[in-house]
Amino acid sequence: MIMLISFLLLLSFLFSLTVLQYVYRIYDQQIYEKASEVLGMSSISIENELKELEQLSFTVVSDEQIQQSLRQLLDDPTPYERMVLHNKIINRLVAFAGAEKYVYTMMLMDARDGVMTAGNRESFSQSLQDQLKPLAAGAKGSNVWHIQGSKNSLLAVRQIKSYRGSTFTLDNLGTLVIRIRIDRIIADSTDHSAKDGQLIVADASSRQAVYPEEAILEPDELSQIIDLPDAYHTESYGKGTYFIAKTNSSYMNWTYINATPFSGMFRQITLVKRLVVIIFACILLLGLLLGYRLARSVVRPITKLTGKMRRIESGDLDNLEEQSLGIVSQTAEDEVSQLNRTFKMMIRRIRELIEENYAKQLVIRDTELKALQAQINPHFLYNTLESINWLAKLNKQSKISEMVEALGYLLRSSIGIKVPLITLEKELSIVQSYVTIQKTRFEERLDFHLEVPGGLEGTLIPKLTLQPLIENAIRYALEPNIEPCRISVSVRQREQMLELTVSDTGPGMTVEFIRDLQQGRIQTRGQGIGLANITERVQLLFGQEWGTVIESKPGSGTTIHVRIPYLKGEERHV
Numbered sequence: 001m002i003m004l005i006s007f008l009l010l011l012s013f014l015f016s017l018t019v020l021q022y023v024y025r026i027y028d029q030q031i032y033e034k035a036s037e038v039l040g041m042s043s044i045s046i047e048n049e050l051k052e053l054e055q056l057s058f059t060v061v062s063d064e065q066i067q068q069s070l071r072q073l074l075d076d077p078t079p080y081e082r083m084v085l086h087n088k089i090i091n092r093l094v095a096f097a098g099a100e101k102y103v104y105t106m107m108l109m110d111a112r113d114g115v116m117t118a119g120n121r122e123s124f125s126q127s128l129q130d131q132l133k134p135l136a137a138g139a140k141g142s143n144v145w146h147i148q149g150s151k152n153s154l155l156a157v158r159q160i161k162s163y164r165g166s167t168f169t170l171d172n173l174g175t176l177v178i179r180i181r182i183d184r185i186i187a188d189s190t191d192h193s194a195k196d197g198q199l200i201v202a203d204a205s206s207r208q209a210v211y212p213e214e215a216i217l218e219p220d221e222l223s224q225i226i227d228l229p230d231a232y233h234t235e236s237y238g239k240g241t242y243f244i245a246k247t248n249s250s251y252m253n254w255t256y257i258n259a260t261p262f263s264g265m266f267r268q269i270t271l272v273k274r275l276v277v278i279i280f281a282c283i284l285l286l287g288l289l290l291g292y293r294l295a296r297s298v299v300r301p302i303t304k305l306t307g308k309m310r311r312i313e314s315g316d317l318d319n320l321e322e323q324s325l326g327i328v329s330q331t332a333e334d335e336v337s338q339l340n341r342t343f344k345m346m347i348r349r350i351r352e353l354i355e356e357n358y359a360k361q362l363v364i365r366d367t368e369l370k371a372l373q374a375q376i377n378p379h380f381l382y383n384t385l386e387s388i389n390w391l392a393k394l395n396k397q398s399k400i401s402e403m404v405e406a407l408g409y410l411l412r413s414s415i416g417i418k419v420p421l422i423t424l425e426k427e428l429s430i431v432q433s434y435v436t437i438q439k440t441r442f443e444e445r446l447d448f449h450l451e452v453p454g455g456l457e458g459t460l461i462p463k464l465t466l467q468p469l470i471e472n473a474i475r476y477a478l479e480p481n482i483e484p485c486r487i488s489v490s491v492r493q494r495e496q497m498l499e500l501t502v503s504d505t506g507p508g509m510t511v512e513f514i515r516d517l518q519q520g521r522i523q524t525r526g527q528g529i530g531l532a533n534i535t536e537r538v539q540l541l542f543g544q545e546w547g548t549v550i551e552s553k554p555g556s557g558t559t560i561h562v563r564i565p566y567l568k569g570e571e572r573h574v
Contacts, residue, residue, distance in 0.1 A: 004290065012283040016276040023272045032245065038190075039247045039256050042199055045189035047251040049102060053156055053180060054143045056100060061141075061160040061176050066092050066108070070160060070173035073110050086116050093118030102181045104153070108160075109133065110174040124177065132157050136175045145252065147203050147210060154182040154210065186211045200257040202226060204248075216242075216259055226255050305340055312350070365540070403440050406433035410467075420541060423569055424491065425457040427466055431489065434467050438474055446478060451490040458569030459491075459498055462537050469502040469560055472531065477506020477558065498566045503559040509552040518550070531560070538564055 060066065069085045077085065093106045097119035106118040109129060117123070124132075128148070135144055136159035146155040156178040162171035182201075190199050200222070201211040207223040209215040215222070221237050225244055234243050243260040410433045428450070435448050466489060478485040486505045491498070509517075517531070535547045542565055552558040 008283050008286065009280075012280045016280055019279075020272065020276060027272075036245060036247070038199070039245060039258050042186070042189050043247060043249060043256045046185055046201070047249060049185045049189065050145075050180075050251065053100070053102060053178065056096065056103070057143050057156050057158045057176055057178055060093070060096050060106070060178075061158055062163055063092060063096075064163075066160075067163050067173065070110055071162060071171075073112055073114065074171075074173070082114070086114060090116045090118055102185050103178060104181045105177075105179040107177045107179075108174055109177070111172055120179075122179075132177055133175050137172070147206060147208075148179075154180040156180060183211055183213070198259050200259060202255045202257060204253045204255050210254065217257075222257070225257055301340065305343060308343070312347070399440055403437050406436040410434055410437075420462060420537075421460040421567070422463045423457065424452070424459045424461055427461055427463070428452065428457075430464070431466050431470060434470060442474075442478060445482075445484050446474070447484050447486040449486065449488040451488065453491065453493070456491055456493060456498075459493075460567040460569060461498070461500065461564060462534075462541055465534060465538075465562055466500060466502065468530070468534060469562070473502060473504040473506065473558070477504040480507070493566055496566050498564050500562040500564075501559060502562075503557060505557045508554045508556050508558055509550075510554055514550050514552060534562065538562065 066089055069089050073082065073085055089108060089110075093108060093116060097103045097106045103119055105120045105122055107124055108116045110116075115124075115129070132146065132155070135146060136157045138144075139157075139159065141159050141161045144157045146157050147153075148155055156176075158176045160173040160176055162173050186199065186201060198212070198216050200209055200215050200217060202209050202222045202225075204226055207226065208219055209217075209222060216239055217225070217237060225235075225246060228246075234241065236242075240261055245258045245260075247256050248254075249256065410430060431450075435446075439446050439448070470487060470489065473485075473487045477487070488501075488503045490501045490503075492501070493499075531548060531550075538546050538548070546564050547562075549561040549563065550558070551561070
């Protein structure tokens with residue numbers, strides 16, 4: 001096993017070295033191709049923009065209005081006329097400069113040393129003007145590019161020759177100077193996806209950077225790169241090691257240099273190294289797998305036992321006892337067999353405990369329901385009520401007879417109905433009987449309203465759900481006041497939920513009182529079925545997500561919502 005694994009490790013090591021060297025060569029080639037592509041596209045784009053600006057300078061100097069104004073300036077006009085002519089020229093320059101985003105400043109110097117500026121009004125020094133005039137004169141009307149070294153800017157300079165009709169004359173009308181936004185041209189022409197590198201434009205004559213203002217390479221380092229014949233190479237400079245690629249301009253006397261930090265190149269190399277490590281790990285796992293197959297016959301029973309233990313841990317106890325019977329022979333005496341027999345006994349004991357606990361929970365649940373129902377099952381003497389009813393009829397006391405019959409129906413419904421769920425129709429009959437008794441007591445002070453949509457009479461609800469809420473409304477909203485109190489009962493179905501609502505126009509309750517009442521910190525005056533009793537019964541029957549909601553404000557009455565699942569009459573709650 002050891003010899004096999006060692007052989008695989010050696011094989012993977014040799015393979016990783018071979019792949020790594022091959023990847024290095026591919027990566028270097030990709031860097032060169034990418035750098036060359038970026039430089040080529042950027043230089044072409046920059047030079048196209050410069051050619052358009054050169055054409056702009058020609059358009060300006062050949063403009064008919066500018067030509068005419070400059071010729072008039074040669075005729076020694078009055079100061080006022082000179083000012084008017086200057087303004088005309090400035091307006092034309094503004095029109096040209098405003099339409100070009102790469103033009104920073106346009107300056108026109110006439111033959112009488114007058115200076116007119118458009119765009120950014122940055123002034124040109126007298127020494128610079130004196131330097132540019134002979135430069136433009138030497139070009140004889142052609143465009144000349146000039147780098148202003150102190151400000152690292154590019155100037156397009158052209159002498160203005162007199163233009164009449166379709167021919168140029170040799171009359172000197174002045175000099176046009178255009179300051180170019182070379183930084184914006186290069187920025188717009190550069191591939192912004194190359195975030196790790198920097199494009200440097202250097203003037204081959206002055207050996208200084210035209211762009212950017214703060215190059216990552218020093219002037220002496222740029223001078224060395226310009227003189228190197230190699231198209232690309234790796235070199236260490238003051239600020240680090242860079243991968244350098246360069247190309248020379250076919251239009252300007254410039255050298256385009258792409259300097260990429262060498263550390264950035266290691267990102268892909270790191271990925272390759274990780275790939276090699278993964279391959280190495282896979283080969284190692286292959287060797288371990290072969291060793292595992294040899295030892296599987298020894299550890300297989302333990303593996304199965306571990307798997308069954310994990311299933312128990314996750315709560316899967318179905319059929320584990322039957323499956324455990326076939327793990328090992330009952331007569332085996334080795335350690336693994338003893339573990340499996342102990343495991344089988346543990347499963348049986350867990351099964352017994354679960355069944356015992358489940359049976360106890362059912363008994364407890366049934367006992368709780370019966371105990372809660374016992375609280376709301378008062379025992380009255382039906383015969384006594386029948387006697388009172390007979391005497392009331394005998395003495396022609398219809399009100400007394402009506403109250404006794406309503407009370408008798410109320411008690412029979414409370415005691416006689418043994419099921420926890422009854423139809424909404426039966427519950428409303430109980431409510432009507434209770435309201436009949438209370439109307440006799442309170443007369444016009446009790447204003448009772450019932451709103452039940454058709455088709456819901458057969459819906460199943462917990463027994464004695466609405467009557468206790470109406471009793472509470474009478475006790476806490478009607479009794480303390482002498483004014484009439486409106487008590488409303490409404491039933492609504494919302495998808496799979498049935499909402500029973502009892503509202504009153506009583507004094508209402510504060511938020512703090514409602515919170516203390518729900519938490520059991522307040523003892524109410526009632527002796528019957530309370531709101532907590534209804535909530536507890538609903539949650540025992542349907543679950544914790546159902547129950548009651550109280551809405552009340554001082555002076556605005558109280559509304560209680562009982563929310564239960566929607567169950568039709570033929571359905572049975574389990």
